[in-house]
Amino acid sequence: MGKGGNQGEGATEREAPMPIFYWEEIEKHNQRTDKWLVIDRKVYNITKWASRHPGGQRVIGHYAGEDATDAFRAFHRDLDFVRKFMKPLLIGELAPEEPSQDHGKNSQIIEDFRALRKAAEDMNLFKSNHLFFLLLLAHILVMESIAWFTIFYFGNGWIPTVITAFVLATSQAQAGWLQHDYGHLSVYKKSSWNHVVHKFIIGHLKGASANWWNHRHFQHHAKPNIFNKDPDVNMLHVLVLGESQPVEYGKKKLKYLPYNHQHEYFFLVGPPLLIPVYFQYQIITAMIVRRDWVDLAWALSYYTRFFVTYAPFYGVLGAVIFLNFIRFLESHWFVWVTQMNHIVMEIDHEPFRDWFSSQLAATCNVEQSFFNDWFSGHLNFQIEHHLFPTMPRHNFHKVAPLVKSLCAKHGIQYQEKPLLQALQDIIRSLRKSGKLWLDAYLHK
Secondary structure (H helix, E strand, O other), rough: EEHHHHOOOOOOOOOOOOOOEEEHHHOEEEEEOEEEEEEEEEEEOOHHHHHHHHOOOHHOOOOOOOOOHHHHHOOOOOHHHHHHHHHHHEEEEEOOOOOOOOOOOOHHHHHHHHHHHHHHHHHOOOOOOHHHHHHHHHHHHHHHHHHHHHHHHHHHHHHHHHHHHHHHHHHHHHHHHHHHHHHOOOOOOOOOHHHHHHHHHHOOOOOOOHHHOOOOOOOOOOOOOOOOOHHOOOOOOOOOOOOOOHHHHHHHHOOOHHHHHHHHHHHHHHHOOHHHHHHHHHHHHHHHOOOOHHHHHHHHHHHHHHHHHHHHHHHHHHHHHHHHHHHHHHHHHHHHHHHHHOOOOOOOOOOOOOOHHHHHHHHHOOOHHHHHHHHOOOOOHHHHHHOOOOOOOHHHHHHHHHHHHHHHHOOOOOEEEHHHEEEEEHHHHHHHHHHHHHHHHHHO
């Protein structure tokens, strides 16, 4: 029990000695209605405040009962500004004899990673090249213009329509990577500027919701490939992933689908449907249920622009079909790129690792080339992106050698592979998990 007891949420920092707590007690406060976490050895009660957390209550709740220092530094650009909101939540500090980390995490890896981050800061690797991002936006707008001109000049025949659909799918994919940059606050120093441009790109250029994306994607970054914490591995019983889940399903005789064939039906339910069906439903539902009228207005501006542009050529119904065909194409692009870095890696329940080790266990890289960088929005550097979410993507290749060196020092595998192999590994991974399920399912 912490000396001085629980002062409750709302206690403020004062000159009198703060109450001290031990990990044994802190780790108990990891429930939905009772959440404590530790940052820089200070203990915070975030139970009531979590619902007001700009990044969503789930992402901060995933660190309840743990040290969240490295996650806190990874997600926030202006630490001093954020700490102002934390002062009323301060209830104490770790006892002097307590380690800074929970669950016996490797303190040497943590210390070395923080030194690596400091080196990256000293190298100005968190400073963005605004021209780089301006050119990315420009090439998206050029593709949008080419698409309209193709239909305007050549008409709405099959060939111009298909060509235009591929051009627009490409612009949508690239807009997806660009909104990702602004969503991670990796372009401007001021978070508010990033937020404004983020809403413009994801809302007006893509018809989606910035808040929906933030609340979903930040959970993925906080706890990648962790069941019940990373929404990207919540497959709604459609797929079984990793090694433990297939065995668990098999032993319980759960057979929602023939998982031993998931590497085959993945082509039907994964790439074609994720964006036009699943994400579209989630986005619209989230904006309405949360009464997110600002994001809804941005999304409506996209649909208005699209139908004003293409309904004169195809009619309203034809424009709807055209839009969904574009999203069908984009969805393939998105699924293959995002899954080649994660689905092939370790996927399991919470292992309580340090920030560096947890990101390396859940991510792998694809070899660098001009095409790979463009095609994936630099997410071929998934390891570096996960370690430093606010780092501008054009600097990933500069910090990569430092990350490789730290991995070598601690015997942590740094995986990097060719693009085609990475794509093929998705299917191999699904086949392997499906086989594990079948073996467990048939075992008496």
